[in-house]
Amino acid sequence: MRFSRGRNFLFRVPEGKELLSFLNEFARKNNVLIGTVSAIGSLRNPKIGYFVEEEGQYKVIELKGIYELVSLSGNISLKDGEPFAHIHVALGDSEGRLWGGHLVEGEVFVAEVYIRELLGEPLERKLQESGLVLWDEES
Amino acid sequence: MRFSRGRNFLFRVPEGKELLSFLNEFARKNNVLIGTVSAIGSLRNPKIGYFVEEEGQYKVIELKGIYELVSLSGNISLKDGEPFAHIHVALGDSEGRLWGGHLVEGEVFVAEVYIRELLGEPLERKLQESGLVLWDEES
Amino acid sequence: MRFSRGRNFLFRVPEGKELLSFLNEFARKNNVLIGTVSAIGSLRNPKIGYFVEEEGQYKVIELKGIYELVSLSGNISLKDGEPFAHIHVALGDSEGRLWGGHLVEGEVFVAEVYIRELLGEPLERKLQESGLVLWDEES
Numbered sequence: 001m002r003f004s005r006g007r008n009f010l011f012r013v014p015e016g017k018e019l020l021s022f023l024n025e026f027a028r029k030n031n032v033l034i035g036t037v038s039a040i041g042s043l044r045n046p047k048i049g050y051f052v053e054e055e056g057q058y059k060v061i062e063l064k065g066i067y068e069l070v071s072l073s074g075n076i077s078l079k080d081g082e083p084f085a086h087i088h089v090a091l092g093d094s095e096g097r098l099w100g101g102h103l104v105e106g107e108v109f110v111a112e113v114y115i116r117e118l119l120g121e122p123l124e125r126k127l128q129e130s131g132l133v134l135w136d137e138e139s
Numbered sequence: 140m141r142f143s144r145g146r147n148f149l150f151r152v153p154e155g156k157e158l159l160s161f162l163n164e165f166a167r168k169n170n171v172l173i174g175t176v177s178a179i180g181s182l183r184n185p186k187i188g189y190f191v192e193e194e195g196q197y198k199v200i201e202l203k204g205i206y207e208l209v210s211l212s213g214n215i216s217l218k219d220g221e222p223f224a225h226i227h228v229a230l231g232d233s234e235g236r237l238w239g240g241h242l243v244e245g246e247v248f249v250a251e252v253y254i255r256e257l258l259g260e261p262l263e264r265k266l267q268e269s270g271l272v273l274w275d276e277e278s
Numbered sequence: 279m280r281f282s283r284g285r286n287f288l289f290r291v292p293e294g295k296e297l298l299s300f301l302n303e304f305a306r307k308n309n310v311l312i313g314t315v316s317a318i319g320s321l322r323n324p325k326i327g328y329f330v331e332e333e334g335q336y337k338v339i340e341l342k343g344i345y346e347l348v349s350l351s352g353n354i355s356l357k358d359g360e361p362f363a364h365i366h367v368a369l370g371d372s373e374g375r376l377w378g379g380h381l382v383e384g385e386v387f388v389a390e391v392y393i394r395e396l397l398g399e400p401l402e403r404k405l406q407e408s409g410l411v412l413w414d415e416e417s
Contacts, residue, residue, distance in 0.1 A: 001148065001149060001150050002146055002147065002148055003147045003148075003149055004147065005144070005147060005283070007280055008280065008281045008282065008283060008396055009279065009280055009281070010279060010281055010312065010314070010353065010396060010401065011279050011413070011416035012412060012413045012414065012415050012416055013415070013416060014415040014416065014417075015415070034149065036149070036177070036253050038177075038314070038316075038351055039351075040351050040352055040353070040364065040365075040366040042329060048231070048235050049207075050207055050231060050232070050233045050234075050235065051181060051205070051207070052233070053205055053248070059233065061234065061235040063235070066329070066331060068327075068328055068329065068366060068378070068379040068380060069366070070349070070351075070366045070367065070368050070378040070379060071209070071210045071229065071349045071351045071366065071368060072351075073177055073178075073179050073209075073210045073211075074179055075149065075179070075251055075253065086179065086251065087179075088179040088207060088208070088209045088210065088231075089209065090209050090210060090229050090237055090349065090368050090376070090378065092326070092328060092366075092377075092378045092379040093328070094328045094330070094337065095328075095339070096326055096328065096339040096341070096377045096378065096379055097236075097375075097376075097377060098229070098236075098237040098368055098376040098377060098378050099231075099235045099236060099237060100207070100209040100229065100231045100235065100237050101207040101209060101231040101235055102207060109331070110410060110412060112353055112364065112413070114314050114353065118147055118149060123149065132249060134151060134249060135150070135151045135251070136151065137151050137152070137153040137154070138150035138151055138152060138153065140287065140288060140289050141285055141286065141287055142286045142287070142288055143286065144283070144286060173288065175288070175316070175392050177316075187370070187374050188346075189346055189370060189371070189372045189373075189374065190320060190344070190346070191372070192344055192387070198372065200373065200374040202374070210348070210349045210368065212316055212317075212318050212348075212349045212350075213318055214288065214318070214390055214392065225318065225390065226318075227318040227346060227347070227348045227349065227370075228348065229348050229349060229368050229376055236375075237368070237375075237376040238370075238374045238375060238376060239346070239348040239368065239370045239374065239376050240346040240348060240370040240374055241346060257286055257288060262288065271388060273290060273388060274289070274290045274390070275290065276290050276291070276292040276293070277289035277290055277291060277292065278292075
């Protein structure tokens with residue numbers, strides 16, 4: 001689907017905030033209904049998800065300590081009528097090894113976030129048979 | 140090189156499609172000649188490449204099973220006169236460990252893709268002595 | 279903070295250049311004061327940092343050989359009155375394993391870089407008690 005450009009936000013999330021809920025609240029407060037998100041920084045005790053197809057749900061992996069937030073990529077669209085951020089992260093440990101998956105939760109040590117709003121027809125997530133909540137497929 | 144802004148596309152690739160060829164076809168069908176690409180999702184049995192300088196070619200690493208598509212970054216430019224997507228991916232396994240490299244192939248389980256078109260002078264890939272196919276260097 | 283859109287740059291960094299200093303010089307030469315950065319390619323002997331909170335400084339991890347530059351994410355803002363690039367990278371070895379963190383240094387084998395300029399109030403980095411140099415927090 002095609003969209004036109006909206007606002008641009010570049011900001012630092014306050015230390016101690018839970019990152020995923022902060023992004024969702026930011027989108028709701030600023031009425032960002034569609035957009036893309038990227039960020040770098042570092043997170044404390046992040047929890048990441050790996051979707052287990054057979055079970056139709058995420059297995060949650062709990063990491064302990066501080067991890068470099070090496071990449072954060074994702075998007076904002078509507079779920080149950082509200083702006084919702086779907087976010088994946090890559091996280092670096094003290095040996096430089098990377099871990100990552102679907103962001104479930106993470107306390108911000110540092111997060112420098114860029115949000116690019118897109119404008120157009122609403123993109124809505126709908127529950128699929130797989131257990132995932134997705135947009136309609138592009139034809 | 141400087142470019143002006145073109146169209147914005149945000150969409151879900153249909154399940155079962157091969158991601159790299161879908162991106163190339165999308166660019167050709169929509170006449171996106173220059174652009175950037177990012178995505179998240181998950182892929183089945185992805186193949187990634189590591190360029191071996193001494194051999195002037197990619198070593199292909201075949202991963203088995205479903206991997207979270209933690210990041211996908213890349214660009215679209217011209218190769219042999221056609222739009223061509225150059226894409227790198229980070230992939231998460233069920234333990235949260237990350238794998239990645241140059242995307243060679245991957246079947247889509249889920250892929251939420253953002254393509255930002257850029258407009259301007261064509262950027263063309265040319266075969267180099269190294270075996271890589273690259274743009275001219277920025278001066 | 280909200281910004282409006284500036285210029286778009288998509289280019290290949292010359293082989294052999296040190297990537298981080300090239301990005302800083304590019305921003306200064308082109309007067310990009312605020313922006314975001316992404317890239318793919320491959321780097322020789324990259325050095326990455328992991329911030330050790332107790333010590334208030336980065337531990338530097340030196341990787342040897344050529345690594346696929348699987349993702350590069352970051353931003354440009356002002357530090358000591360000059361444009362400054364804060365960059366995180368994910369790097370793939372010949373087995374497809376990923377390594378990464380804060381980019382300290384890396385010689386370019388290939389780097390295809392996208393810089394998106396943003397325009398607005400200056401975003402300035404200031405030394406924090408933690409030892410990190412950060413923007414003010416978003417309220």
